[in-house]
Amino acid sequence: MLEIRDLSASIDGKPILNGIDLVVPTGEVHAIMGPNGSGKSTLSYILAGREGYAVTGGEVRLDGVDLLTLAPEERAAAGLFLAFQYPVELPGVGNANFLRTALNATRRARGESDLDAVQFLKLARAALRDLAMADDMLKRNVNVGFSGGEKKRNEVLQMAILKPKFAILDETDSGLDIDALKIVAGGVNALRGPGFSALVITHYQRLLDHIVPDRVHVLAGGRILRSGGPELARALEESGYAALGLEAVSEDTAAMAAP
C-alpha cells in the first residue's frame, strides 16, 4: 500500500505540491490526470527520490516504510519503480548490461542470488517477446537513438523484468502507436494482482480503456482536487478540466492555468 499524506514540496522556493493526500491500496491501480504543469511528474520524481526538491511537509510510506528518507536505489529495493516520462539516454551503456545490473541489484536486495548471463538472457528474451520488441534492443545503448515509442516500451520492459510491487507510470502512453499502446497496457496488466499496485499518470482515456483503473484522481495546482471511479476520466475526456471546475485553485498556480 502506498500512502501519501499531506505532501508538500517546492523547487527553488516555488511551491509545486501543496498538500497531496493519496492512498493506493495493495492490488489496486489508480490513475492520475491533471493539466500540464500541475505537478504530476514532480510527484513521481519525489516518490522515486530525485534530487532538487525540497519536501516541506508530509510523508510517504510504501507498506509502512518511510520512503522519503531512503536513497533512490533503496526505494527501488523496497519495490518502487518509476517509468520515466522522459527516459534518459545512456551512451556507452549496453541495454543488456544495464538490465542485468539492475535486476541483480534488485535480486540482491530481496536476498536472491545473481542471475548469470545465460539465465538473464533467457528471461530478457521472454520479456522482449511479450512486449513485441526486437532482440537487438538488448545490444543497443540504453535509449540511445530509440524512437519515442521505443523508449516507452523500454521502460515497460524494465518494469516487466524488475517486477516491482509499486509502479508509477508517468505518461507511458504518450508517443505510443495504437498497437504499442495495447502491448504496453498488456505488460502492465500482466503484473496486476494482489502483490502489485500502480499509479498511472496519463492525459488520455484511451490508455484507461486498456488499463482500467480502480480509482481516478485529478491533480491540479499541486493538490488532488477530485477522486472518483473510472467514469471520472471519461467525464474529463468529454468536457475538460475547466468545465468540471478543476483548474488550479491556489493563487500561485491560478495564473499558470489560466488560458
Place this chain on the structure above:
Amino acid sequence: MSAAFAETGLPSRKLEAWKYTDLRPLAALAPAPAPEIVDTAALAADLPPLPGPRLVFVNGRRAASLSVPPPADMVADLATEGDPARFAPAPLAALNTQFAQDGAAIHVPAGHDAGTLALVHLTIAEDAAPVFVHPRHRIALAQGATLTLIEYAGGRGVYWQNPVVEIVLAPGATLRHVRIQAEDRESFHTATIFVDLLAGARYDAFTLGLGARLARSETHARLGGAGAIAHLAAVQLLRGTQHGDITSVVAHDAPGCASRQTVKNVVDGHARAVFQGRIEVARAAQKTDGYQMSQALLLSPDAEIDCKPELEIFADDVKCSHGATIGALDPEQLFYLRARGIPEAAARAMLVRAFLAEAIEAVSDDAARTLLVRAIDAWWEGAR
C-alpha cells in the same frame, strides 16, 4: 643520487613543456640504481596475464625465467645512443641515455606479421631505499611489417621508472602499441616514446595510466613520409593526490598524413590530470589532417585538469581541429540508474566505464583489451 644524475638535473617547471608537472618530489626522493633481484621466478604471480611471447624486465634487467622469447629473427642489437637532436626537447630521454642498462631491441622483417609481443616491467623496491630504472627499447618494423606491442609496467614500493622507446616504422609498416601503466601508487613513472613514420606507415597507440604517484607519458611522433597515419589515444584514471600527464607532439613533415590525439581523463579526489597536445605542420605537409580531442570527467570538486592544445601550422592547405570538454557525471543519468536499484557507487562506475567504452573498444587486440578492462575494474575496486 649519482653525480651525473645531479649534473644533468631534472627538467624544472620553468621549461614550457614542464609547466604543469613538477618533478621536485622526484628529485627529493634521491633514488639510486635499482639492485638486481636474483629470485625473479618468485615474481611469476605479479605478471599480467598475457599469452604469447613476452620479454620481462625486473628492476630493469631481463628476467629470462619469466620471459617467453619471441622468434630469434625479431631480436636485434640494442642501440642506446639515440639521436641527440631528436632527444633535445625531452630531457628525461637524455637522462635515460646516461643510465640505460638493458632493454629490448625488436626488428620485424619486411612483410612479416609478427603477431603480439609483450614487454613487461616489474620494479621491486620493497623494504629498500628509493630506486630508479631506465629501460631502453628500440622497435623497428621493416617495410610492410606488422606488430602488436603490449607494454605493461607495475611494481611494488618507491621507485622511478623512466623508460624510453624508440620506434621506427618503414614504409607501409603498422605498429599497434598498447601501454598499461599500473605502477605502485608511491612510485614515479615517466615514459618518452619517439616514433618515426615513413610513407604509408601507421602507428596506433593506446595508453592507459592509472598507477603511480606522478606519471607522465610523452610521445613525439614524426610523420616523415607521405600518407602516414598516427593515432595516439590515452586514458588516465586518477584519484587521491595522483598526478598524471599525457603529453604528445605530432610533427607533420610530409604531405597527406593524418594524426589523431584523443585523451580521456577521469579524475577523482584531489588528483590532477594534464594534457598537452601539439600538432606541428611543416610547410611541405600539405593536405595534413590533424585532430585532437581532450575529454575530462571530474568526479570530485577538488579534481583538476589542465589542458593545453597547441597548433603550429606552416602549410596552407591543411585540416586541423582540436576540442576539449570537461564535465561531471550527469545527475540525470545517475538518478536513472539508481532509480533502477543500482547503488550509487556502482552507478558511478557504470557511467565512467561508459565514458571510456568507445576508447577501449577501439583496441583491437583481445588480450590487451581484456587486460585494460581488468586494470580499470581493479582501479574501481581499489576506490572502495
